Amino acid sequence: MSGKPKLTYFNGRGRMESIRWLLAAAGVEFEEDFLETREQYLKLIQDGHLLFDQVPLVEIDGMKMVQTKAILSYIAGKHNLYGKGLKERAFIDTYVEGTTDLMQMILTLPFSPPEAKKKNLPLIIEKAKNRYFPAYEKALKQHGQGFLVGNQLSWADVHLLEAILMVEEKEPTVLSEFPLLQGFKTRISNMPTIKKFLQPGSQRKPQPDDKYVATVMKILKEG
Amino acid sequence: MAGKPKLYYFNGRGRMESVRWLLAAAGIEFVEEFLETREQYEKLLQDGALLFQQVPMVEIDGMKMVQTRAILGYIAAKHNLYGKNLKERALIDMYVEGTRDLMDLIRVHHKFSPEEQEKNLALINERATARYFPVYEKVLKDHGTEFLVGNQLTWADVQLIEAILMVEEKVSTILSKFPLLQDFKTRICNIPTIKKFLQPGSQRKPPPDESYVVTANRVFNRK
Numbered sequence: 001m002s003g004k005p006k007l008t009y010f011n012g013r014g015r016m017e018s019i020r021w022l023l024a025a026a027g028v029e030f031e032e033d034f035l036e037t038r039e040q041y042l043k044l045i046q047d048g049h050l051l052f053d054q055v056p057l058v059e060i061d062g063m064k065m066v067q068t069k070a071i072l073s074y075i076a077g078k079h080n081l082y083g084k085g086l087k088e089r090a091f092i093d094t095y096v097e098g099t100t101d102l103m104q105m106i107l108t109l110p111f112s113p114p115e116a117k118k119k120n121l122p123l124i125i126e127k128a129k130n131r132y133f134p135a136y137e138k139a140l141k142q143h144g145q146g147f148l149v150g151n152q153l154s155w156a157d158v159h160l161l162e163a164i165l166m167v168e169e170k171e172p173t174v175l176s177e178f179p180l181l182q183g184f185k186t187r188i189s190n191m192p193t194i195k196k197f198l199q200p201g202s203q204r205k206p207q208p209d210d211k212y213v214a215t216v217m218k219i220l221k222e223g
Numbered sequence: 224m225a226g227k228p229k230l231y232y233f234n235g236r237g238r239m240e241s242v243r244w245l246l247a248a249a250g251i252e253f254v255e256e257f258l259e260t261r262e263q264y265e266k267l268l269q270d271g272a273l274l275f276q277q278v279p280m281v282e283i284d285g286m287k288m289v290q291t292r293a294i295l296g297y298i299a300a301k302h303n304l305y306g307k308n309l310k311e312r313a314l315i316d317m318y319v320e321g322t323r324d325l326m327d328l329i330r331v332h333h334k335f336s337p338e339e340q341e342k343n344l345a346l347i348n349e350r351a352t353a354r355y356f357p358v359y360e361k362v363l364k365d366h367g368t369e370f371l372v373g374n375q376l377t378w379a380d381v382q383l384i385e386a387i388l389m390v391e392e393k394v395s396t397i398l399s400k401f402p403l404l405q406d407f408k409t410r411i412c413n414i415p416t417i418k419k420f421l422q423p424g425s426q427r428k429p430p431p432d433e434s435y436v437v438t439a440n441r442v443f444n445r446k
Binding site for chain 1: 274275276284286288289290291292293296297300301309310312313316317320321324354355358
């Protein structure tokens, strides 16, 4: 019996946010269980729910899935967001690895010491402007459809929109030299399921704050 | 027209080694171009051959593929090493993400100072024996076939054998408490394509040494 997918994670973005985005884009309703104490986390481990003792955990279709990439691939495959054929998959995989690398830099920023944060943020913006966004601008130009791959929405598009919005939160003018990405952002944001996810009251999480960082560190006993 | 895949990377393991393993396991011959000078790297950049300005890059089936995970996923799917359906894929994805995390600890080991290496070695030992190998030992036990997923060799098995051998190079007794993994290692190493790859003279690369580090730093202009 498959009920709604159930997501177990902290009450914040982290590695789970891309999963929330993809489920939302696919129009799939999901439930969330938030980790608030170390005891909850240790109990999950003791009960054998976490294959590698780590979250994200997504209970879906009778599986207790861990490893963000594996979870996202499963959702994409199941909901027709993984292209048509081996080569489209290859392109999608390549593109999401790029946006993962970019978003990973922002994801870890709140957990670094203040001097490192100050130093790293400009480097991240520089990478976004000189490495990643030019690649996606060019991909859109060469492909000539509204989407990165094929002629319908795929995981790659959802992930790219998430990355764009995440970088814009740090640097609002970051897309100023990328007209096709600006058009892409508008178009994809207006797709009904995504538009809904972008509205207040959705399960989209806000940017991490000090309280979130403290909760995560306490639960994982790091630092 | 499908010629042999061509691998662009340093003459050493790094991120490309898993690609060499998988191609070899699939019985696919490949050629290699080794990066030795900064000029070679800049030429690849200027020619637009590196989507995100990074290697590994593999020319395969008319594509210039980058992003290790995308390359591995393509090879696995193309050569029947990715399971038979969405759920087998999901298991394979979870397992390879786990072995990837373990191998990443070793991949960067040579970059550390001697003190950091001592700490890292302890971490590798702990993670292998307390987090990762117990999982794969249990999978083999519960699954009951010779392989991690389904009843034939998959990408998950190839990456696990690579990880086992890599950890053993650092801690030779690492499998002492894992009898099923010991059997797995023997069995998988005797598969003809893999046996061949393990013999001297194959394209398998040795662990990183000083000259590998120097070359990588020079090519990437790192201090």
